[in-house]
Amino acid sequence: MTNTINFMVGGEAGQGVQTIGYLLTKSLARYGYQVFSDQDYESRVRGGHNFFRVRASQSPVNAINENIDILIAFNLETIALHRHEVVTAGIIIYDSELIQNLQGSNLLNIPAERLVLEATGGKQTANTVLLAAALAICGYEFASFANLLEEFFGKESAEKNIKAADSAYKYVEARSIKKSQYRLKPIGNTNRMILNGNEAMALGAIAAGCKFMAAYPMTPVTPIMEYMAAKSKEFNMVVVPAEDEIAAINMVVGAGYAGIRAMTATSGGGFCLMVEGLGLAGMTETPIVVIEGQRPGPTIGLPTRQEQSDLQFVLHASHGEFPRMVLAPSTVEECFWSVEKAFNLADKYQLPVIVMTDHHLATSYNTVERFDLTRTNIDRGSINTSNMGEYQRHLFTENGISPRAFPGKSTALVVTDSDEHDENGHLTEDPAIRTRMTNKRLGKMALAQEDIQSPKLYGPEQPDMILVGWGSTFGAIREAVDILNNRGKKIAHLHFHEIWPFPKDTVKEILADCPEVFVVESNATGQLAQLIRQETCIQVNSNILRYDGRPMIPSDVIMALHEEVK
Amino acid sequence: MSKIQDFTSILPPAWCPGCGNFGILNALKKALVELKIEPHQTLFVSDIGQAGKLPHYTRGNVFNSLHGRAIPSAIGAKIGNRMLHVIVSIGDGGAYGEGLNHLVHAMRRNHDITCLVHDNQVYGLTKGQASPTTDIGGVTKTTPYGAPPPINPLLLALAVDAGFVARGFSDDTTHLKDLIKAGVQYHGFSLIDILQPCVSFNHKNTHEWYGQRVYHLDGSVYQPSDKNAAFIKAQEWGDKIPIGILYRHERPIYEENLPVLDADEDLTTIVRSGKIDELITEFV
Numbered sequence: 001m002t003n004t005i006n007f008m009v010g011g012e013a014g015q016g017v018q019t020i021g022y023l024l025t026k027s028l029a030r031y032g033y034q035v036f037s038d039q040d041y042e043s044r045v046r047g048g049h050n051f052f053r054v055r056a057s058q059s060p061v062n063a064i065n066e067n068i069d070i071l072i073a074f075n076l077e078t079i080a081l082h083r084h085e086v087v088t089a090g091i092i093i094y095d096s097e098l099i100q101n102l103q104g105s106n107l108l109n110i111p112a113e114r115l116v117l118e119a120t121g122g123k124q125t126a127n128t129v130l131l132a133a134a135l136a137i138c139g140y141e142f143a144s145f146a147n148l149l150e151e152f153f154g155k156e157s158a159e160k161n162i163k164a165a166d167s168a169y170k171y172v173e174a175r176s177i178k179k180s181q182y183r184l185k186p187i188g189n190t191n192r193m194i195l196n197g198n199e200a201m202a203l204g205a206i207a208a209g210c211k212f213m214a215a216y217p218m219t220p221v222t223p224i225m226e227y228m229a230a231k232s233k234e235f236n237m238v239v240v241p242a243e244d245e246i247a248a249i250n251m252v253v254g255a256g257y258a259g260i261r262a263m264t265a266t267s268g269g270g271f272c273l274m275v276e277g278l279g280l281a282g283m284t285e286t287p288i289v290v291i292e293g294q295r296p297g298p299t300i301g302l303p304t305r306q307e308q309s310d311l312q313f314v315l316h317a318s319h320g321e322f323p324r325m326v327l328a329p330s331t332v333e334e335c336f337w338s339v340e341k342a343f344n345l346a347d348k349y350q351l352p353v354i355v356m357t358d359h360h361l362a363t364s365y366n367t368v369e370r371f372d373l374t375r376t377n378i379d380r381g382s383i384n385t386s387n388m389g390e391y392q393r394h395l396f397t398e399n400g401i402s403p404r405a406f407p408g409k410s411t412a413l414v415v416t417d418s419d420e421h422d423e424n425g426h427l428t429e430d431p432a433i434r435t436r437m438t439n440k441r442l443g444k445m446a447l448a449q450e451d452i453q454s455p456k457l458y459g460p461e462q463p464d465m466i467l468v469g470w471g472s473t474f475g476a477i478r479e480a481v482d483i484l485n486n487r488g489k490k491i492a493h494l495h496f497h498e499i500w501p502f503p504k505d506t507v508k509e510i511l512a513d514c515p516e517v518f519v520v521e522s523n524a525t526g527q528l529a530q531l532i533r534q535e536t537c538i539q540v541n542s543n544i545l546r547y548d549g550r551p552m553i554p555s556d557v558i559m560a561l562h563e564e565v566k
Numbered sequence: 567m568s569k570i571q572d573f574t575s576i577l578p579p580a581w582c583p584g585c586g587n588f589g590i591l592n593a594l595k596k597a598l599v600e601l602k603i604e605p606h607q608t609l610f611v612s613d614i615g616q617a618g619k620l621p622h623y624t625r626g627n628v629f630n631s632l633h634g635r636a637i638p639s640a641i642g643a644k645i646g647n648r649m650l651h652v653i654v655s656i657g658d659g660g661a662y663g664e665g666l667n668h669l670v671h672a673m674r675r676n677h678d679i680t681c682l683v684h685d686n687q688v689y690g691l692t693k694g695q696a697s698p699t700t701d702i703g704g705v706t707k708t709t710p711y712g713a714p715p716p717i718n719p720l721l722l723a724l725a726v727d728a729g730f731v732a733r734g735f736s737d738d739t740t741h742l743k744d745l746i747k748a749g750v751q752y753h754g755f756s757l758i759d760i761l762q763p764c765v766s767f768n769h770k771n772t773h774e775w776y777g778q779r780v781y782h783l784d785g786s787v788y789q790p791s792d793k794n795a796a797f798i799k800a801q802e803w804g805d806k807i808p809i810g811i812l813y814r815h816e817r818p819i820y821e822e823n824l825p826v827l828d829a830d831e832d833l834t835t836i837v838r839s840g841k842i843d844e845l846i847t848e849f850v
Contacts, residue, residue: 193849203845209836212645214638234841236826236833238645242638243671250635250668251642254611257629258646259834280632280639371846378836406834407627407643408650411606417622417630418614426577426622427630 011074021052062475204339249277259406282322459492586762634664
């Protein structure tokens, strides 16, 4: 697409790849571009090879492209690894005093260290020079960039960065360096948010009135607890850095029992430790929200990389049978709304709600229209208001939902048990009560089904093929479908944003008549395809799978269909 | 004002006749009545096993948690409603084995809850296997050649600077009642390790065995504010076993370090905050 421009910032861990990538992303968003940026980094604090891809477009963009128009290289390795991805008219910006003896076309030497030394007396802000040079050759106004630097670093710290940027702009100007064919200019809405999936989820929790969060740091979702901790004072939230994930989820269940909205966030490995606590929420009918941020497993796997391989695990985690709900937001914007909704579902049906994310979604930045807070809604579900007789926490009701009371808030005694229990919450081994309680709990799933959004079908009527996906592969599939349909194909895209209870009737109806159904997933075993077969008896024709730890991109889908990637 | 009857459950205890749990239950009920606490102001959080059944045999709010996880559940609930008197009822397996990590960190962070450890030095409900406090050399179904050295929970508590470290004996209910009262009144985490005979599976540490050995730490001579003295007392085990408050000192509870809880806000009520709009602006 001609209206998109792809940047990459690459270097070692500790060289500021993330900061420069973020600043670039934000500069583009400030001009009104729609931006999608992803991060590729190794599990280390210093060294190695990291990169940050930034894709800007005049229309919404939800996926990354492997072509590079402008490569900002902090080290030789970045150039060696990514030079082949730079397009013919592309530009590689580097400092030839650091990276010497480079040959070939597309090279733009900016002596960043020398410039910054002259301008500021130190070398710390050399990378800002390279970024500023990239913006300068695209015609990005210096004043706008300087404003952003001041906002980001604060007035005092920004000074050196602004001087560094100024030296780059002057260098580019003085040498009449050939401008990039990509011209950046302020367009349209410059008032969009730029945030990543983690930030959107944390905001969703705060908007939902979450008051308690307990977690143990684990990539990729650690920033959720960090963000909430940073805002805990302003929003009267308690964020407990628990000793382990087992403690975290059990604290959350305790807080949920006490009547406050409570959440934890972890990755697959941490979720492994939490599953007994998940069952506790199911058995005691306690509302909790769990964010599960997938990364490649099993075990430590690839800690800082991408996979969607926990779907079947999340659906089945913990022993015994109890109801749960599983949401799988597909974009950064949906991360906000899914978490906000998860709290309402948890309260309404008194069960654990798991919101699945993954490394790609959690760490990728996306421009999003300001969240419309008037759309948020707090539904605490059925609350006991009767003062008549003894309160029964697990009262049998027509729809299986027992009104909640909060311990200590009235004279009602709130009794519940991880053992099988009677309506009063006291343990029992009575076979009739056991059967009835099991039916009560599982029966809530039929009701909960009504609140699950069915997957949406996009594309031509009576398609020749449907590509099915869930969660973070949304952008890659959607873009591939658009590209192929522009070439005259008739391909539709069916995407799951909410997964359990499974919307089987809709799925059956949509898939039944389509000649070819391919499921696109970032895992090795086709877990959504298995789920579709289990729930609808429909065997899909094939799977398009990627499980090398890298995110699905549009060209993966296009190539899998034996089409040319242009 | 509450009466003993207010804490009396209609459910008949499923404990063995002669079980030490009866003494703990009676002491607990008396302590709460003397403290003028009403059932709805209490939250009993229990582990599993015989100790875990205790809340069902009294009246109050009850959260019967997972094995080893009563303490984290109690922490979450206490933060959720700080007006509740939160009392954990847990065995030596749950507190010192399965959930030891939680106990250590709860003491370190100093959450304001009272932890009653029913320490019978054996796994009772699973019928007689060695526990983390089984005496060294103890022959059980899982240690036919003798148990390894036990954990010393009181030393451990002192090591992580728990502010209230005590030991009671289930047969000495008046003394135990006073310990529980002091623990509930203590502002912070109180650990009360309660020696308790298991009449079915521990044939060594019997009513008589404990009865001949325990003695009260006399307040006039013994100063529970002296941590070094407490370290020495905590190591006394064998012919003489001290019961009473080994160590007590005040330090800030976890919640006092959290600015949010200064506000004394009812966290169960969700008040929509206009400040969210400001957060959103930070991302523009």
